[in-house]
Amino acid sequence: MLAAMGALGLVPSSQARTFTAPQPGDFTLTGRSPKRVVILGAGIAGLAVAYELLKAGYDVTILEAAKKVGGRNLTIRGGDEITEIGGVTQRAAFRDGTYFNAGPARIAQWMITMDYCRELGVPLEIFVNSNADAYVHTSGKSIRLRTARADTQGYLSELLAKATNQGALDADLTAADKTDLLDLLREFGQLGEQLTYDGGERRADTGPIPSVSEVLGYRIPYALTWDLAHDQAMPMFQPVGGMDRIVDALVANVGRHRIRTGTPATKITDTGREVVVEYQNGAARADYCVATLPPHVLARVPSTLPPGIVSRLGQGFVLAGGKLGLEYGRRWWELDENIYGGTSETDLDIGRIWYPSHGFHERRGLLVGYYTVADPAAVYDALSPAARLDRALRAGEQVHGPRYRKDLLSAVSMSWAKRPHVEGMMNVGLQGVPQAHGRVYLAGDWMTGLVAWQAGAFESARKAVLSIHERALKEN
Amino acid sequence: MLAAMGALGLVPSSQARTFTAPQPGDFTLTGRSPKRVVILGAGIAGLAVAYELLKAGYDVTILEAAKKVGGRNLTIRGGDEITEIGGVTQRAAFRDGTYFNAGPARIAQWMITMDYCRELGVPLEIFVNSNADAYVHTSGKSIRLRTARADTQGYLSELLAKATNQGALDADLTAADKTDLLDLLREFGQLGEQLTYDGGERRADTGPIPSVSEVLGYRIPYALTWDLAHDQAMPMFQPVGGMDRIVDALVANVGRHRIRTGTPATKITDTGREVVVEYQNGAARADYCVATLPPHVLARVPSTLPPGIVSRLGQGFVLAGGKLGLEYGRRWWELDENIYGGTSETDLDIGRIWYPSHGFHERRGLLVGYYTVADPAAVYDALSPAARLDRALRAGEQVHGPRYRKDLLSAVSMSWAKRPHVEGMMNVGLQGVPQAHGRVYLAGDWMTGLVAWQAGAFESARKAVLSIHERALKEN
Numbered sequence: 001m002l003a004a005m006g007a008l009g010l011v012p013s014s015q016a017r018t019f020t021a022p023q024p025g026d027f028t029l030t031g032r033s034p035k036r037v038v039i040l041g042a043g044i045a046g047l048a049v050a051y052e053l054l055k056a057g058y059d060v061t062i063l064e065a066a067k068k069v070g071g072r073n074l075t076i077r078g079g080d081e082i083t084e085i086g087g088v089t090q091r092a093a094f095r096d097g098t099y100f101n102a103g104p105a106r107i108a109q110w111m112i113t114m115d116y117c118r119e120l121g122v123p124l125e126i127f128v129n130s131n132a133d134a135y136v137h138t139s140g141k142s143i144r145l146r147t148a149r150a151d152t153q154g155y156l157s158e159l160l161a162k163a164t165n166q167g168a169l170d171a172d173l174t175a176a177d178k179t180d181l182l183d184l185l186r187e188f189g190q191l192g193e194q195l196t197y198d199g200g201e202r203r204a205d206t207g208p209i210p211s212v213s214e215v216l217g218y219r220i221p222y223a224l225t226w227d228l229a230h231d232q233a234m235p236m237f238q239p240v241g242g243m244d245r246i247v248d249a250l251v252a253n254v255g256r257h258r259i260r261t262g263t264p265a266t267k268i269t270d271t272g273r274e275v276v277v278e279y280q281n282g283a284a285r286a287d288y289c290v291a292t293l294p295p296h297v298l299a300r301v302p303s304t305l306p307p308g309i310v311s312r313l314g315q316g317f318v319l320a321g322g323k324l325g326l327e328y329g330r331r332w333w334e335l336d337e338n339i340y341g342g343t344s345e346t347d348l349d350i351g352r353i354w355y356p357s358h359g360f361h362e363r364r365g366l367l368v369g370y371y372t373v374a375d376p377a378a379v380y381d382a383l384s385p386a387a388r389l390d391r392a393l394r395a396g397e398q399v400h401g402p403r404y405r406k407d408l409l410s411a412v413s414m415s416w417a418k419r420p421h422v423e424g425m426m427n428v429g430l431q432g433v434p435q436a437h438g439r440v441y442l443a444g445d446w447m448t449g450l451v452a453w454q455a456g457a458f459e460s461a462r463k464a465v466l467s468i469h470e471r472a473l474k475e476n
Numbered sequence: 477m478l479a480a481m482g483a484l485g486l487v488p489s490s491q492a493r494t495f496t497a498p499q500p501g502d503f504t505l506t507g508r509s510p511k512r513v514v515i516l517g518a519g520i521a522g523l524a525v526a527y528e529l530l531k532a533g534y535d536v537t538i539l540e541a542a543k544k545v546g547g548r549n550l551t552i553r554g555g556d557e558i559t560e561i562g563g564v565t566q567r568a569a570f571r572d573g574t575y576f577n578a579g580p581a582r583i584a585q586w587m588i589t590m591d592y593c594r595e596l597g598v599p600l601e602i603f604v605n606s607n608a609d610a611y612v613h614t615s616g617k618s619i620r621l622r623t624a625r626a627d628t629q630g631y632l633s634e635l636l637a638k639a640t641n642q643g644a645l646d647a648d649l650t651a652a653d654k655t656d657l658l659d660l661l662r663e664f665g666q667l668g669e670q671l672t673y674d675g676g677e678r679r680a681d682t683g684p685i686p687s688v689s690e691v692l693g694y695r696i697p698y699a700l701t702w703d704l705a706h707d708q709a710m711p712m713f714q715p716v717g718g719m720d721r722i723v724d725a726l727v728a729n730v731g732r733h734r735i736r737t738g739t740p741a742t743k744i745t746d747t748g749r750e751v752v753v754e755y756q757n758g759a760a761r762a763d764y765c766v767a768t769l770p771p772h773v774l775a776r777v778p779s780t781l782p783p784g785i786v787s788r789l790g791q792g793f794v795l796a797g798g799k800l801g802l803e804y805g806r807r808w809w810e811l812d813e814n815i816y817g818g819t820s821e822t823d824l825d826i827g828r829i830w831y832p833s834h835g836f837h838e839r840r841g842l843l844v845g846y847y848t849v850a851d852p853a854a855v856y857d858a859l860s861p862a863a864r865l866d867r868a869l870r871a872g873e874q875v876h877g878p879r880y881r882k883d884l885l886s887a888v889s890m891s892w893a894k895r896p897h898v899e900g901m902m903n904v905g906l907q908g909v910p911q912a913h914g915r916v917y918l919a920g921d922w923m924t925g926l927v928a929w930q931a932g933a934f935e936s937a938r939k940a941v942l943s944i945h946e947r948a949l950k951e952n
Binding site: 014017109110114117118123124125126128130131132133146149150152153156157159160162163164166168169172173174176177180181183184185186187188190201202204206212213216217219221222224225228229230233234235237338339340341342357360361 | 490493585586590593594599600601602604606607608609622625626628629632633635636638639640642644645648649650652653656657659660661662663664666677678680682688689692693695697698700701704705706709710711713814815816817818833836837
């Protein structure tokens with residue numbers, strides 16, 4: 001995902017973690033009354049808008065096109081049915097206690113999603129994003145990440161120490177710099193007395209030490225560095241019991257009765273005095289509307305939004321994305337390979353394998369057998385669920401051998417491009433779209449620097465809420 | 477700790493995770509009967525010896541000098557009293573739910589401690605050993621680890637790219653190597669188009685980017701690399717509820733009635749036919765004895781062990797070690813600094829500050845205010861508990877500012893050098909001592925490559941058990 005986002009010039013940003021929600025006092029003190037707001041979409045952005053507005057007593061209605069709330073925050077459990085655009089249906093056969101976070105699965109500690117979990121009472125546990133003992137799988141070889149990292153840092157340090165001692169950097173470094181640099185390199189690369197790399201305990205592999213050409217020839221810069229990114233560095237977090245605990249908590253606060261599911265909007269009309277949102281067999285009227293649909297889906301809804309905005313909404317990149325949940329009856333990755341959570345990055349079309357960050361040492365466990373974005377996702381999307389599974393198992397066998405098929409109990413694959421009403425995993429390249437036109441406001445992760453993160457959805461929700469509230473305190 | 481161990485040439489090793497415990501069938505099939513074994517010490521080594529021998533039906537007795545079992549596996553809770561050699565007593569005032577792992581606190585996923593937790597049904601959760609958002613505190617400055625790491629990797633990459641492009645490494649690298657190297661450095665250092673380091677999203681700090689001299693001048697090679705060590709890399713683990721859950725589970729399996737506490741051995745006599753262990757007001761007789769006391773403590777017990785062994789037992793290095801538990805009524809490190817678990821490495825005499833890896837977002841939490849080994853530990857050991865606290869708070873304030881004193885509820889400091897019957901944090905330099913002499917066997921982490929790790933204690937216990945069992949199956 002990062003690679004895809006990096007390619008598109010998207011760099012995750014920090015988040016301000018201070019926010020003052022609207023309060024009832026804002027209205028009572030001004031003699032005004034709270035307004036009606038209709039929200040399109042009960043994903044994180046829509047639910048968060050409702051949640052924050054309700055704090056101040058707004059009259060809130062959410063229209064959700066799907067039967068299920070939560071949008072891309074989707075946790076699949078046994079018995080759940082997944083029907084794709086085109087009609088293919090999977091029914092999850094997961095046993096009790098098994099769940100699959102088919103959408104977002106991790107939270108960085110600096111994201112405001114953490115604050116919502118605290119405020120909503122959603123208990124958190126650590127998500128093992130990166131694991132030194134997981135593998136980098138490249139050119140048919142599976143190397144423990146710690147070994148690849150130790151060998152890489154070892155040779156980089158040896159080479160830089162050599163160049164430094166040969167005077168190659170005398171124009172760039174003072175004598176003191178050079179002393180500090182060599183002291184650093186000795187530790188950074190775990191170099192020997194002669195400042196050469198001859199292996200070390202970090203690699204934790206008793207096999208022969210590969211040559212510098214072999215190590216450089218792995219060509220795994222991404223696998224060695226992705227977990228340094230601001231949004232990927234350890235530790236990360238997940239709600240205990242499934243990512244949809246956040247949805248559940250928001251819904252409980254908003255009130256189920258304020259959410260009308262199965263109501264795709266068929267027309268959005270801003271009359272200048274109010275907004276009317278029509279759907280099959282009904283309509284909602286409000287002072288303001290917040291549309292949180294994916295922008296390319298919103299672009300197809302007839303509306304009074306100006307053609308310029310509508311056309312821009314339809315012009316972003318829509319990236320496909322997919323995940324495969326593999327439920328096993330034996331946690332062989334823990335028992336046989338000493339891998340407790342984390343990610344094996346591969347050069348195969350599955351992208352990566354995720355090991356579960358909870359239920360350690362329990363009987364069953366769920367791996368993520370692929371997590372794909374853009375082109376590789378499209379490859380899997382084109383297949384039937386059974387063919388996706390077979391293809392992913394063949395890839396996984398290259399990493400883990402025949403045990404990858406053994407003890408497999410069930411599987412569910414998620415194609416976000418084929419998810420009704422969502423039709424993609426993320427929308428990129430649309431950050432410049434205006435936040436509002438008339439009485440219609442837009443919200444969604446795609447408007448922020450945190451595309452495809454729940455934190456982006458929360459951030460955009462806060463912005464929409466503050467804008468509406470500021471206006472509501474003036475109008476009447 | 478690593479620094480101290482590294483200085484002594486100790487390098488943690490891998491562990492074989494296969495072990496076949498003795499079984500009752502071993503005896504019934506040979507017509508022999510299980511033997512009596514007396515174990516000195518109810519720490520992890522002693523408890524594990526008892527646990528494994530009992531599987532085969534041995535008659536096992538444990539003599540523990542202290543009133544409390546567990547040895548260095550010590551979890552302190554509210555109401556616990558800690559009396560040091562010299563008589564100073566602290567009574568922990570921790571609130572309900574607060575605990576302090578005053579001894580071992582983390583487990584690497586490749587260690588056999590994981591297997592014992594699984595076998596004993598001790599639930600595990602992740603221990604955040606390293607946190608990108610914690611600080612490196614050096615020369616009065618607190619820098620987020622991720623920022624220090626990004627800047628370091630950035631400049632190392634820039635310098636190496638420059639040297640490479642200037643031809644300084646042409647004798648060492650092929651043209652293909654050079655291409656691979658530059659591709660790697662671009663990502664490794666998040667370099668710009670011109671292969672220079674101009675900051676990047678990884679550093680997550682909007683302040684000015686320090687110069688290469690400033691970054692090299694931090695002189696923090698240890699802080700940048702310790703979490704790459706085989707025994708320190710993420711993820712690591714802890715038992716849910718306290719490290720002594722392992723002790724509790726072992727004791728429950730061994731049976732409390734087999735453990736005589738408050739019985740320091742006064743004499744160990746190997747008669748050639750049996751071993752007699754005397755203590756105040758009693759004695760235990762057995763076919764074999766396993767002594768798991770710290771070697772320098774064992775050396776003082778009168779015994780029939782040959783003077784050569786006794787003198788070696790007394791000649792290792794005994795390292796002091798200390799930890800300070802700080803209970804706060806507000807988790808300000810999470811709320812105000814977005815630090816959820818992990819370690820801030822400092823150049824102060826507290827060594828490091830640990831943030832808790834459990835109870836995220838709860839009301840209270842316990843920091844480890846120092847974790848010291850060797851010389852800095854001796855500095856704190858020499859102080860009264862109140863003076864230790866004050867000194868550590870003054871150091872912590874340098875890292876976290878005045879909030880470090882605010883919301884502090886209570887504190888307990890542990891001096892392992894002053895812990896009766898233990899008298900030190902770890903014993904190093906004794907790996908060559910024979911495992912057994914006559915009917916007396918030795919066990920303890922200090923005999924293995926995993927000094928000061930519970931995994932070492934378990935490993936040595938398994939070795940003693942296998943040796944005794946092999947012999948028991950021959951003798952009778």
